[in-house]
Amino acid sequence: MRIPRGELRRSRVVDDAAAVLRTVLDEELTGYVVFEPQDALLLGETTRGVVTFEDGIPVLAYDTEREVGGRDGLEGFAVTGPTRAAVHAVDADALADAHEVEAFRVPPGEPARVLAGDERLAAKTTDAAPAARREEGRDQSAVESFLADADAIEEIRSEAREEARARASEWGLDDVLADDADDADDADDADDADAAAIDVGPDSR
Amino acid sequence: MVEAFAVASGKGGTGKTTSTLALGMALAEDYDVTVIDADTGMANLLFHAGLDDADVTLHDLLVDERDAAVSDAVYERFGLSVVPCGTSLAAFEAADPGRLRDVVAELAADTDVLLLDSPAALGSKSAVLPVVLADRIVVVLQPTVPSLSDGLKVQEYAHSYGTDTAGVVFNRVRPDENVDRIAEQAGRYFGGQTLASVPESDAVRAARREGKPLLAHAPDDPAADAFREAAARLDVRDGDGREVAERFKSAVVPERI
Structure with missing residues (x-):
């Protein structure tokens, strides 16, 4: 992918990608940010990625x-962990070609969600995006393939379970953890015999 | 009889507050319902319920120095008992999330159904507490990958604390989306049942602007019908209010984070 070299505004190591995304959103940057996680450097690896922005989105x-x-x-x-973020400004016209590459596009809130795990910032970014872009990421076939991948779903669930237990210790909530949390109301064995049919109704918009 | 539900999504923008008040108003046809804004960091239920100028809020009940009685923060609106939360960051920082347990316990003694509007986050104790305290969760989803993924996460957190899933509401569904298929697939992973598919509606935004719950602003809107359908499918379990209150009281929650 070719992105025109922009004007370097600042480059610094930050604790959290969310801080950079938030600033870029506030200042409505058109340009790109190069992220270089620092932990990877210590391991002798290079990890680097670019996110481009239009008016902060x-x-x-x-x-x-x-x-x-x-x-x-x-x-x-x-x-x-810490990441070096280099913020560059680029003319909107110069980015137009690169922004045509559908395969590289991401929904507005996705960088906040994936890079920083910050749902609120993701929601705020989505809210600030133009109406047409707010609907991105709503592709039914993508949803169906996601739900069809039982292994990937189990991975999300087991990661969340581990995270929940780790955080419970951190927050002193150990004692309220269920002993048999793994068995709690597992939908897999619920048969869905009484799952309700869905009727959106003919006059819904 | 009392059961406490946390209305949760894990992700912002799914219409959780709208859903909480809509389910609350629909359930209020048959039950005595109390709605609590447990999103103490990003409260907005007060705007949806026309309580912007509420003097005493949940924040006042969660701060040590303030001497407010729980009943001072309960407002009778739209056939519901509503406990709004304030929006001051300072109050949020001074609030002791552990005290939520006592507030919930006191309110539980005196109502049939408690609905906790929960934060769209899982990153702090105060965000997770509603899910810890509730009997079951109602997961509000949009038919999108991020929303389903976050809904699964919040469900796992809930299950870790022994809180089961009562059901799933698909909200803000667009006319071109076939939620039947998605709901059928999602049913393999989510507990409870699919409660309803609520169509995206302009009436929701209009209701919010007017400071009224959807069911008060546009009771005949298709979205309002769908929420009533969801409430009808929710099998509220019988319980003894005092027992529930006792359970909340004995839940081991440390005093401070």
């Missing part, structure tokens, strides 16, 4: 090391 994401774009690209440089 993320448009594209690209992992420059693995050469992968879009949401998968974002995940390549979503490393926790």
